[in-house]
Amino acid sequence: MLADWLGVDGKDVSREKVPRSRGGAAVIEVGKHVLVLEWKSSAAAAVVSDAAEQVRAYAARVGKNAIPLVVVPYMGEVGRRRCEQAGVQWLDLSGNARIIAPGVHILVAGRPNQFKPRGRPSSAFAPKASRIARWLLIHHDRFLTQREIALATDVDEGYTSRVVSRLEDENLVIRDKTGAIRPRDPSLLLDAWREEYDFEKHRILRGHVAARSSDALLRAIADTLRDHRVDHAASGLGAAWLITRFAGFRLVTFYLLEQPSAALLDELSFREGARGANVWLVVPNDEGVFHGASEQEGVRCVHPVQIYLDLGAHPERAAEAATELRERYVSWRRSA
Numbered sequence: 001m002l003a004d005w006l007g008v009d010g011k012d013v014s015r016e017k018v019p020r021s022r023g024g025a026a027v028i029e030v031g032k033h034v035l036v037l038e039w040k041s042s043a044a045a046a047v048v049s050d051a052a053e054q055v056r057a058y059a060a061r062v063g064k065n066a067i068p069l070v071v072v073p074y075m076g077e078v079g080r081r082r083c084e085q086a087g088v089q090w091l092d093l094s095g096n097a098r099i100i101a102p103g104v105h106i107l108v109a110g111r112p113n114q115f116k117p118r119g120r121p122s123s124a125f126a127p128k129a130s131r132i133a134r135w136l137l138i139h140h141d142r143f144l145t146q147r148e149i150a151l152a153t154d155v156d157e158g159y160t161s162r163v164v165s166r167l168e169d170e171n172l173v174i175r176d177k178t179g180a181i182r183p184r185d186p187s188l189l190l191d192a193w194r195e196e197y198d199f200e201k202h203r204i205l206r207g208h209v210a211a212r213s214s215d216a217l218l219r220a221i222a223d224t225l226r227d228h229r230v231d232h233a234a235s236g237l238g239a240a241w242l243i244t245r246f247a248g249f250r251l252v253t254f255y256l257l258e259q260p261s262a263a264l265l266d267e268l269s270f271r272e273g274a275r276g277a278n279v280w281l282v283v284p285n286d287e288g289v290f291h292g293a294s295e296q297e298g299v300r301c302v303h304p305v306q307i308y309l310d311l312g313a314h315p316e317r318a319a320e321a322a323t324e325l326r327e328r329y330v331s332w333r334r335s336a
Contacts, residue, residue, distance in 0.1 A: 127286035143180035199313035
């Protein structure tokens with residue numbers, strides 16, 4: 001691929017293996033260009049992040065014009081962003097790449113993943129499993145035992161152990177000498193989760209409720225749900241606005257523990273329909289979304305971590321709201 005993209009003959013490509021103790025996988029000369037490669041069989045967020053740091057350091061030792069390059073089977077959004085932040089280039093074996101350096105400008109995107117695992121892969125961020133990641137992020141600054149996590153998230157210890165093992169495999173958590181765990185890098189853990197998170201996997205009822213303003217609508221729905229003793233919590237743009245006062249909103253989103261009854265929808269004057277919808281009533285695929293919920297100006301809201309995840313699927317100024325929320329409420333310095 002490199003020879004093709006750089007317009008050189010295959011015979012003009014030479015490779016030098018590098019001892020693992022020296023920190024790089026290989027140095028490749030393609031025509032006049034020198035590239036230092038670090039390849040990984042996994043594109044997990046922590047793996048790519050570590051590879052980017054390693055290859056950048058080694059390329060600096062090879063020479064000032066050496067191009068550091070991370071190679072994986074298929075690079076996800078988080079890995080791409082991590083490489084860009086580290087000032088490292090990347091390519092994947094599915095045919096995508098971002099290699100920008102003096103005399104080189106290669107951008108290839110949109111090629112599908114050619115290495116999807118067969119069957120249903122296990123994930124530390126499946127609906128129930130994600131309770132563990134959420135709790136770790138809420139309490140990111142201290143070590144927690146697996147028993148503490150299991151009790152707090154209402155899952156059994158065996159299941160907790162399996163999820164924690166998966167997080168360890170992906171290098172997303174670290175242990176202290178007692179075996180308790182915390183996120184290795186909370187920001188990286190959140191990125192890894194967001195890459196897998198799919199808001200559409202919840203049951204979403206979209207509709208319209210007449211109101212004089214979005215703020216009034218948010219509070220009116222919260223009051224009605226409270227009066228009817230419906231377990232609920234706001235998320236999305238409305239919840240982000242209550243916390244940050246950044247980015248006005250039209251769409252109001254509430255999680256409900258159970259499917260709303262016809263009587264409740266009538267009480268809300270809710271008219272179902274995606275066209276012109278200004279209210280999303282969401283029945284979550286796991287009740288863990290309510291963990292860490294708190295009152296914000298009289299409205300119960302999910303934890304900022306959950307709001308941040310959900311904003312990825314929201315319209316309007318959701319991207320700006322997510323950036324502001326992350327910078328102010330879910331931003332952590334690298335922990336290890």
